[in-house]
Amino acid sequence: MNVIDLRSDTVTKPTASMRAAIAACEVGDDVIDVDPTCDRLERRTAELLGKEAAIFMPSGTMTNQVAVRIHCKPGDEFICEAGCHIYNYEQGAFAQLSGVVARTVEGPAGVLSASQLKGLIRPFNDHLVRTKLVCLENTHNRGAGKVQPYDHVEEICTWAHESGLRTHLDGARLFNAVAATGISAEQWSRHFDTVSVCFSKGLGAPVGSALAGPKEMIQEARRHRKLFGGGMRQCGIIAAGALYALEHHRARLVEDHANAQLLAEAIRQTEGISLSPKDVDTNIIIFAVEPALGSSAQFAAELKQQGVLSLPISGTQVRLVTHLDVTEALCRQAAKIIKQVAGELAKGNTSTRELEAAY
Ligand SMILES: *Cc1c(COP(=O)(O)O)cnc(C)c1O
Numbered sequence: 001m002n003v004i005d006l007r008s009d010t011v012t013k014p015t016a017s018m019r020a021a022i023a024a025c026e027v028g029d030d031v032i033d034v035d036p037t038c039d040r041l042e043r044r045t046a047e048l049l050g051k052e053a054a055i056f057m058p059s060g061t062m063t064n065q066v067a068v069r070i071h072c073k074p075g076d077e078f079i080c081e082a083g084c085h086i087y088n089y090e091q092g093a094f095a096q097l098s099g100v101v102a103r104t105v106e107g108p109a110g111v112l113s114a115s116q117l118k119g120l121i122r123p124f125n126d127h128l129v130r131t132k133l134v135c136l137e138n139t140h141n142r143g144a145g146k147v148q149p150y151d152h153v154e155e156i157c158t159w160a161h162e163s164g165l166r167t168h169l170d171g172a173r174l175f176n177a178v179a180a181t182g183i184s185a186e187q188w189s190r191h192f193d194t195v196s197v198c199f200s201k202g203l204g205a206p207v208g209s210a211l212a213g214p215k216e217m218i219q220e221a222r223r224h225r226k227l228f229g230g231g232m233r234q235c236g237i238i239a240a241g242a243l244y245a246l247e248h249h250r251a252r253l254v255e256d257h258a259n260a261q262l263l264a265e266a267i268r269q270t271e272g273i274s275l276s277p278k279d280v281d282t283n284i285i286i287f288a289v290e291p292a293l294g295s296s297a298q299f300a301a302e303l304k305q306q307g308v309l310s311l312p313i314s315g316t317q318v319r320l321v322t323h324l325d326v327t328e329a330l331c332r333q334a335a336k337i338i339k340q341v342a343g344e345l346a347k348g349n350t351s352t353r354e355l356e357a358a359y
Pocket residue numbers: 058059060061062064085086137139140141170172173198201209
């Protein structure tokens with residue numbers, strides 16, 4: 001059976017041409033001096049994001065945490081959306097590694113408004129932490145790939161800078177936001193001091209993320225990358241995959257978005273499951289399973305029996321992500337299977353229950 005893996009856009013495998021680029025790349029020791037391929041990737045990333053410099057790291061967790069580290073000292077605080085990756089999925093590394101606290105604000109589908117943040121900056125006072133940074137996420141992972149409205153980003157960052165705060169963008173999927181809106185990466189990024197982008201998500205590289213910003217901040221980031229264990233020697237081997245992805249896989253993200261719409265439409269037409277949130281802006285779909293059909297884990301187990309891999313992200317919600325390795329035809333097939341599984345679960349007539357009955 002053909003497995004259709006919709007768990008994440010991180011599951012992509014390098015294409016033959018990407019592997020050829022990796023095999024052919026020039027390398028050097030990037031800790032002693034410079035790896036030429038990594039250097040090219042960093043320059044190209046900085047250029048695309050309109051920043052002076054960029055630095056390559058093994059993961060988006062590291063780029064985000066190094067960013068928090070350069071913007072905040074122990075006893076400082078940053079403001080972020082309650083469902084964001086930095087707060088929820090990085091083991092509270094800002095607290096573990098940097099002695100920094102987070103102040104979370106809930107936004108619908110991960111979208112924050114400036115009016116929610118104004119007034120949150122703490123006064124200077126020996127009792128209080130110091131508010132130093134605002135972090136935004138675009139697109140928003142838990143918000144089902146929600147694109148932050150551009151005017152919100154502009155207003156929040158203008159307010160933050162006028163108030164003496166720094167700003168960081170977790171742009172793990174910034175290029176999805178670019179593909180969805182036509183607003184360039186440079187234009188999104190100009191509102192932020194630092195921007196993190198992932199090459200291993202929709203762009204389809206095997207490893208890596210980059211942090212971009214002003215030259216002095218990126219020099220500082222280089223020290224902290226080493227401290228966090230992210231100094232990499234002949235990293236051109238992985239940077240070549242990232243560079244290939246950056247040059248060849250950005251334009252095609254619109255295909256992932258169109259495929260996500262196919263899946264979203266199938267879910268809208270199916271009783272017992274519903275999109276949550278309702279909008280699908282980019283390549284992530286989250287749907288809720290009604291209790292009558294069972295838990296999200298049961299729904300995912302049934303999908304798996306039919307060859308579709310998904311990710312239960314709460315007791316009732318299942319996530320699907322489209323990417324480079326799933327074609328339109330495979331997404332149509334997955335959409336059909338989702339409808340079938342919902343129908344079978346509604347009838348109480350599923351293979352999992354049959355298997356249980358056979359014990
Ligand atoms: C995937 C992701 C990251 C980084 O994840 P790593 O697995 O550490 O590379 C950061 N932010 C968001 C929003 C993500 O989806």
